[in-house]
Amino acid sequence: MNKLILGRYFPGDSLIHQVDPRAKLIAGIAFIFISFMAKNGQGLILLWLFTFLVMSVTKIGFRAFFRGVRPLIWLILFTLFLQILFTAGGTIYFTWGPFKISEFGLINALFIFSRFVTIIFVTTAVTLTTKPMELTDGLNFLMRPLRFLHVPVDELSVMLSIALRFIPNLLDETQRIMDAQKARGAVFGEGSLFHQMKALVPIFLPLFSGSLNRGEELANVMDVRGYRSELPRSSFRQLNWGVKETICMLIMVLLIAAFAILDLVS
Amino acid sequence: MNEPMIQVENLTFKYNRLKESNTLSSVSFSVDKGEWLSVIGNNGAGKSTLAALLIGLLKPQSGSIFVCGIPLNEETKWVIRRRAGIVFQNPDNQFIGATVQDDVAFGMENLNMPVEEMRRRVIEALKLVDLLNVREADPSRLSGGQKQRVAIAGVLALHPDLLILDEAFVMLDPRSRCDLLQTLKRLKAEQELTILSITHDMNEAAASDRILVLKNGYVTRSGSPAEIFSAEMDVEAPFGERLRRLLLSKKRRVPESYLTESEWIQWLCK
Known part of the structure; x- marks a missing residue:
């Protein structure tokens, strides 16, 4: 039952799995910027090579990565069509009213497609190899500077980690409520859209009241176990920055340098 | 001799000020250091309210509570909570960490304890409840009894003087109940732990040193399990x-x- 959301994480022991979440997050963000540095053919090849290298190092089947692209496929296709049909320049292959298919349009589309897909692949590699809790810890660390702007970073990360922790419980509870309603003769997923939506009301109401009760009990537990947001807390989960993480950062720096050189050469 | 672990005097509490009847009416009792007291009574007798009052989740209308000789109030409740822990009924709703060891460490994180000390105490506490082998597991893989033992370990890691159990065994199967009772008996002997357990389970009450009977907010009787069981004809013995x-x-x-x-x-x- 709890495979739905936490299923993003693929347990494993690859090199990328072992890297500190902070390093992975920084590298992932860096890659988004790097993908915009690819401006010529060699750059494009390098971008794809790096992406496939990262994907194969995770030792996770490529299918999981394609699943990451699927929700965004319409957005990607839409942008591609706009590029192809409305960019002029270079040799024009086809004209029909305001629509033109030109050389520049096709090249632009290829670059945009590559950026989109490689960014998705690389960020998916980060989320597939990092436990949700580690991601939370990593984000907490990276957001630390925001404390000076009085952003409650630690409270936010406690909230996020509790939310993640309770997702499987809520899924179980939803299933239980649905089973209970089915046992009383309710039918889900049939009839008109309006009917289907109406059938969901008896699920959401008990789920809501259950969550409120659960929240109150949890708050009491946190209270008696001495949680006070105004006081400093230590952390049992420790992140450690070692050689691997430094190497990871160096690779990203080298990648930036490579793109800069390719740009200069052409 | 030394002062009692818990001293409750004339404790009165009601949830709704407009109501005539009190949830608890001038309840007085004390628990000695190293003693195991069970509080029994019907539903609505005020047992869980008593537990919430003792740990400072509710404020009494009148009366006083001393834990470890410290008067309980808004300022001292944090000090008292470092020395007294409570385990509630529902094991799922008190599991805060993502894994067993994270959950045990939660209370210590709140005290800003150094990591080495936390690691040591997590292992020590998990050994006490015999769960060291599942310390990396996440809660969905644990049975109800194991989750409840994790909750107890989370309290024990803080080296408390007092453990309050608020119907902590209700959701467990008879086998886990029996195992946990044995664990608690051992801990009480080894660590000089004072236990106050609120319960419906007469086997649990029979394991304690003394029983307090609550009825409609009043203490009606207190004595050894032998005395209570032979005197109270309406308890499920x-x-x-x-x-x-x-x-x-x-x-x-x-x-x-x-x-x-x-x-x-x-x-x-x-």
Whole structure:
């Protein structure tokens, strides 16, 4: 039952799995910027090579990565069509009213497609190899500077980690409520859209009241176990920055340098 | 001798100020250091309210509570919570960490304890409840009994003087209940732990040193399990007492008071 959301994480022991979440997050963000540095053919090849290298190092089947692209496929296709049909320049292959298919349009589309897909692949590699809790810890660390702007970073990360922790419980509870309603003769997923939506009301109401009760009990537990947001807390989960993480950062720096050189050469 | 672990005097509480009847009415009792007190009573007798008051989740209308000699109020409740822990009924709703060891460490994180100390104490506490082998597991893989033991470990890691159990065994199967009772007995002897357990389970009550009976917010009786079981005819008594009452109704000569199973064997083989 709890495979739905936490299923993003693929347990494993690859090199990328072992890297500190902070390093992975920084590298992932860096890659988004790097993908915009690819401006010529060699750059494009390098971008794809790096992406496939990262994907194969995770030792996770490529299918999981394609699943990451699927929700965004319409957005990607839409942008591609706009590029192809409305960019002029270079040799024009086809004209029909305001629509033109030109050389520049096709090249632009290829670059945009590559950026989109490689960014998705690389960020998916980060989320597939990092436990949700580690991601939370990593984000907490990276957001630390925001404390000076009085952003409650630690409270936010406690909230996020509790939310993640309770997702499987809520899924179980939803299933239980649905089973209970089915046992009383309710039918889900049939009839008109309006009917289907109406059938969901008896699920959401008990789920809501259950969550409120659960929240109150949890708050009491946190209270008696001495949680006070105004006081400093230590952390049992420790992140450690070692050689691997430094190497990871160096690779990203080298990648930036490579793109800069390719740009200069052409 | 030393002062009592818990001293409650004339404690009165009601949820709704407009209501006539109190949830708790001038309740007074004390618990000695190293003692195991069970509080029993029907639903709505005020047992769980008493637990919430003792740990400072609710504020009494009148009366006073001393824990470890410290008067409980808004300022001191944090000090008291470092020395007293509570385990609630529902094991799922008190699991905060993503894994067993994270959850055990939660209370220590709140005290800003250094990591090395936390690691040491997590292992120590998990050994006490015999869960060291699942310390990396996430809660969905644990049984109800194991989750409850994790909750107890989370309290024990803080080296408390007092452990409050608010119907902590209700959702457990008889086997896990029995195991946990053994664990608690051992801990009480080894660590000089004071235990206050709120319960419906008469086997759990029979394991304690003393029983307090609450009825509609009043303390109606207090005494050893043997005294309570033979005096309170309307409590669902453990096996030993049921046997005694049955024999009594058959006009047989029976012992004066409640006996445990091993005591019965001795008595019957005499």
